[in-house]
Amino acid sequence: MTNKDALKHYDVNQYRTPDGYTSDIAVFTITSEKTGVYKPPEMTLKLMLIKRSVKDAEDNPNIEAEKWALPGGFVETSETAFEAARRELEEETSVKDVHLKHFGVYDRPGRDPRGWIISNAHYAIVPEHDLTARKANDDAAEVKLFSLDELKTIALAFDHDTIIIDAIKMITSDLLQTTVAKAFLPKAFTYSELQAVLLTVTNDPAIASHQSFARKIKTLPFIQEVKGQTTSRTSKKPTQLYQFNDMEVVKPIYTARY
Amino acid sequence: MTNKDALKHYDVNQYRTPDGYTSDIAVFTITSEKTGVYKPPEMTLKLMLIKRSVKDAEDNPNIEAEKWALPGGFVETSETAFEAARRELEEETSVKDVHLKHFGVYDRPGRDPRGWIISNAHYAIVPEHDLTARKANDDAAEVKLFSLDELKTIALAFDHDTIIIDAIKMITSDLLQTTVAKAFLPKAFTYSELQAVLLTVTNDPAIASHQSFARKIKTLPFIQEVKGQTTSRTSKKPTQLYQFNDMEVVKPIYTARY
DNA sequence: CTAATAGTGTCTATGAGACAGTATATA
DNA sequence: TATATACTGTCTCATAGACACTATTAG
Numbered sequence: 001m002t003n004k005d006a007l008k009h010y011d012v013n014q015y016r017t018p019d020g021y022t023s024d025i026a027v028f029t030i031t032s033e034k035t036g037v038y039k040p041p042e043m044t045l046k047l048m049l050i051k052r053s054v055k056d057a058e059d060n061p062n063i064e065a066e067k068w069a070l071p072g073g074f075v076e077t078s079e080t081a082f083e084a085a086r087r088e089l090e091e092e093t094s095v096k097d098v099h100l101k102h103f104g105v106y107d108r109p110g111r112d113p114r115g116w117i118i119s120n121a122h123y124a125i126v127p128e129h130d131l132t133a134r135k136a137n138d139d140a141a142e143v144k145l146f147s148l149d150e151l152k153t154i155a156l157a158f159d160h161d162t163i164i165i166d167a168i169k170m171i172t173s174d175l176l177q178t179t180v181a182k183a184f185l186p187k188a189f190t191y192s193e194l195q196a197v198l199l200t201v202t203n204d205p206a207i208a209s210h211q212s213f214a215r216k217i218k219t220l221p222f223i224q225e226v227k228g229q230t231t232s233r234t235s236k237k238p239t240q241l242y243q244f245n246d247m248e249v250v251k252p253i254y255t256a257r258y
Numbered sequence: 259m260t261n262k263d264a265l266k267h268y269d270v271n272q273y274r275t276p277d278g279y280t281s282d283i284a285v286f287t288i289t290s291e292k293t294g295v296y297k298p299p300e301m302t303l304k305l306m307l308i309k310r311s312v313k314d315a316e317d318n319p320n321i322e323a324e325k326w327a328l329p330g331g332f333v334e335t336s337e338t339a340f341e342a343a344r345r346e347l348e349e350e351t352s353v354k355d356v357h358l359k360h361f362g363v364y365d366r367p368g369r370d371p372r373g374w375i376i377s378n379a380h381y382a383i384v385p386e387h388d389l390t391a392r393k394a395n396d397d398a399a400e401v402k403l404f405s406l407d408e409l410k411t412i413a414l415a416f417d418h419d420t421i422i423i424d425a426i427k428m429i430t431s432d433l434l435q436t437t438v439a440k441a442f443l444p445k446a447f448t449y450s451e452l453q454a455v456l457l458t459v460t461n462d463p464a465i466a467s468h469q470s471f472a473r474k475i476k477t478l479p480f481i482q483e484v485k486g487q488t489t490s491r492t493s494k495k496p497t498q499l500y501q502f503n504d505m506e507v508v509k510p511i512y513t514a515r516y
Numbered sequence: 517c518t519a520a521t522a523g524t525g526t527c528t529a530t531g532a533g534a535c536a537g538t539a540t541a542t543a
Numbered sequence: 544t545a546t547a548t549a550c551t552g553t554c555t556c557a558t559a560g561a562c563a564c565t566a567t568t569a570g
Contacts, residue, residue, distance in 0.1 A: 019275055021276050076274075105363055107333070108338055176508055176509075176512070178511070204510060205560080206512070206560075207513065211522095215523085215558095220512065222511075235520070235521035236522095237523085237568050238522090251511045252434040253435055254465055254471075255464040255465065450548080470532070470533055473532090474532085494543095
């Protein structure tokens with residue numbers, strides 16, 4: 001291997017290196033307020049944040065104490081930031097198999113008072129009941145779900161305000177332009193459940209009109225009926241269930257109507 | 259400032275830190291082969307790569323020598339990776355004001371034999387004539403434009419094969435789902451020039467049919483006529499010029515037709 | 517029965533896409 | 544004149560979206 005010779009001469013310390021590499025996660029969930037039995041849910045998109053404690057693990061004063069922050073932590077040498085996000089999310093919420101996606105890197109000099117620390121940011125989608133289960137377990141740390149409106153009113157640590165703005169932009173466009181909505185839904189869902197998820201980020205009349213959407217869902221190539229399967233969880237009348245298939249869609253803005 | 263107390267106790271060296279933080283750039287251009295005067299161009303999407311030299315600046319054997327690689331380099335402590343990309347691109351091509359976008363981070367352990375090196379990857383869009391000007395200046399380094407087909411046949415350094423695959427996916431969907439196409443075009447362009455750009459990444463009949471597209475362009479809310487302005491660069495008949503406005507578009511996959 | 521959600525019948529307007537024709541320039 | 548690209552007139556078919564209606568169940 002010719003790289004061996006080259007490595008003999010390479011000094012890993014000739015450059016100034018970062019002081020840390022962290023993985024942060026914007027954990028989104030949708031809370032379904034059941035307005036009653038036999039009704040479709042009212043859904044709200046929420047973000048999970050953690051309140052930084054006054055003292056750290058060694059009982060020293062903590063950086064950015066008492067501000068709200070995204071969960072996350074340092075990446076180990078043996079893993080990618082993506083794997084770190086998955087690990088930390090499992091430690092935090094004891095949920096595996098969450099939908100996780102990288103959406104940005106935050107490396108502005110001075111963003112972290114501790115030094116040159118690069119944050120690799122992801123968003124995660126976790127079903128609501130997985131989060132509420134976790135909150136019961138760990139009563140020490142302050143964990144809370146914030147609606148997008150509530151987020152504007154609280155003090156955020158580091159540059160997490162910027163990261164959160166980007167995360168919201170990203171999940172909004174992903175919900176509308178990709179099939180991630182499935183991560184918020186059970187495998188088989190009704191048209192009104194999918195509709196409720198989409199309405200958390202848009203008010204497009206084609207999606208908001210229930211008759212239009214009930215018709216439209218049957219023509220979408222990436223969604224199919226679950227033949228013969230129905231549920232009564234959203235109405236007294238048994239409702240057809242649907243599921244996503246594996247199709248990927250890229251819909252050009254240059255085609256079809258506006 | 260309460261953070262001051264906290265910082266006294268913070269030891270920046272308690273964690274193993276990365277050995278380097280680099281910014282890499284996938285430089286895309288579209289080559290227009292003029293098939294004749296008064297004709298619309300034939301366009302091909304190409305990626306600029308640099309052949310790594312046998313010896314480095316200190317005359318030692320170079321890592322991944324003689325393989326093709328994305329341009330890039332180490333990020334300075336005083337800048338973001340995005341700024342580093344802009345700086346390196348200017349050093350490399352002496353072009354300012356290029357369209358530049360982050361699209362991924364590459365941090366798999368072992369991806370670089372020199373150590374734990376994190377690559378922050380961007381794609382850039384540079385008009386062809388800016389690249390050809392540059393090639394004339396710097397005859398030392400081997401720089402070449404590769405069509406997407408040619409890329410499959412060459413030896414790539416590090417994990418740049420993976421990075422390039424992601425870059426191509428990203429620019430393809432951005433060309434169709436956002437208005438980045440404008441970065442490949444002059445400020446005022448004809449419908450056939452925009453069409454040629456889009457056809458480098460799609461064969462959607464609604465875009466490929468020239469009558470359909472000539473009509474469609476007038477209805478797109480993010481494109482407007484430049485009143486009274488025409489050009490003869492693509493045909494003998496003077497042709498209407500168009501320009502992008504500042505509108506941002508998110509087109510849901512759940513609306514309109516398929 | 518009422519009330520509530522799911523779903524369909526049907527109409528209208530709009531637009532996609534095809535085809536053929538017209539417009540405007542060069543040589 | 545021929546030729547090449549730009550553009551429009553017009554037709555057909557599909558469908559978005561609106562409105563009104565029907566279907567099915569719980570209580």
